[in-house]
Amino acid sequence: MAAASGAGSVTVTVRDGATVQDVLAALGEQHPSLHFALPGARLAVNSKFAPASALVSTGDEVALIALVSGG
Amino acid sequence: MTVHTSILDGPLTVAAISRALGDQWVQRAGLVWDQVGAQVRFDGVVRRMEGVAAPDKTIDARGDRASAQHERPLAALFYETYEPMATRQFQALAERICERHCLKRITAIHSRGLVKVGETSFVLIVDAAHRREALLAVGEFIDALKCDVPIWKQPRWE
Numbered sequence: 001m002a003a004a005s006g007a008g009s010v011t012v013t014v015r016d017g018a019t020v021q022d023v024l025a026a027l028g029e030q031h032p033s034l035h036f037a038l039p040g041a042r043l044a045v046n047s048k049f050a051p052a053s054a055l056v057s058t059g060d061e062v063a064l065i066a067l068v069s070g071g
Numbered sequence: 072m073t074v075h076t077s078i079l080d081g082p083l084t085v086a087a088i089s090r091a092l093g094d095q096w097v098q099r100a101g102l103v104w105d106q107v108g109a110q111v112r113f114d115g116v117v118r119r120m121e122g123v124a125a126p127d128k129t130i131d132a133r134g135d136r137a138s139a140q141h142e143r144p145l146a147a148l149f150y151e152t153y154e155p156m157a158t159r160q161f162q163a164l165a166e167r168i169c170e171r172h173c174l175k176r177i178t179a180i181h182s183r184g185l186v187k188v189g190e191t192s193f194v195l196i197v198d199a200a201h202r203r204e205a206l207l208a209v210g211e212f213i214d215a216l217k218c219d220v221p222i223w224k225q226p227r228w229e
Contacts, residue, residue: 044221047156063153063221070150070181070222071115071193071213 010034014056020045021052023062040067072169073176076162078152078183078222082190083114091180099176107175109202113209115193117186121145121226144229147187153221160220164212172208174199179212181222192224 012026020043028035042049044063045056056062077091089097120142152158161179169177175198182192195212199205216222 044153044156047159049219063156065153065221066223068217068219068221069224070220071216 018056019052020050020054020056023056024052027064034064037064037066041065072174074162074165074169075176075178075180076158076165077180078158078161079180080184081182082186083180083182083192083194084190088180088194092178096178103175106200107198108200109205110196110198111202111205111209113193113195113213114191116191117145117148117188119144119188121148123226143226145188145226146229147185147227148192148224149185149227150182150192151223151225152183157221161216164215164219168197168208168212168215171211172197172199172204174204174208177208177212181216181220183222185227 010027010031012023012030014022014026018026023043024038024041028038042065044050044065045054045060047061047063049065050056075092075096079087079091081087121144123141123143161181165177165179168174176196177198178194178196180194186192193216195209197205197208197212199208
């Protein structure tokens with residue numbers, strides 16, 4: 001993910017009261033280089049996987065977790 | 072139910088595993104050893120050839136577009152982790168599998184960083200009363216590891 005974006009982190013703009021789903025949509029729109037990785041990816045909020053309906057608040061650490069490949 | 076998990080830098084050598092687990096693991100501390108009828112161990116080893124998606128796409132028999140793959144020789148894999156989530160998810164997964172299959176003990180260790188071809192990057196050891204639950208637990212753990220634990224491998228080609 002970092003290699004695709006060219007950075008360890010990116011900035012997205014979302015409305016107040018945005019959900020995880022909103023953040024994912026914004027990532028796809030505002031960072032086209034990440035578009036290919038989004039279908040299989042999930043968001044973690046403060047180091048926990050979050051459902052699409054979960055709200056994202058100021059100060060939250062949001063991580064885009066692409067298809068993992070451990071093991 | 073005893074659970075041991077670790078994410079260690081570099082390959083999982085005998086010495087590295089021994090340091091991580093300590094003498095108490097070998098001595099089966101906390102384990103009612105005479106209730107263990109089956110121990111299953113899985114070692115994930117970096118193999119030399121790794122599949123690479125070809126840039127062109129071909130149409131498969133169903134009429135869907137699919138990437139053609141070929142293999143290239145690796146020198147190593149580099150394992151990247153997202154912490155502290157990787158450690159937490161790894162531990163939570165081990166606890167869940169241990170409880171679900173009524174294991175006596177589960178031990179899971181994964182590498183972080185560079186692991187060369189032929190070296191071990193993942194070790195899973197389960198102790199159970201019977202082979203059935205031990206074998207099921209190993210398969211289920213690995214399937215879930217590849218979904219729920221934020222660890223990624225990046226190829227380092229020859």
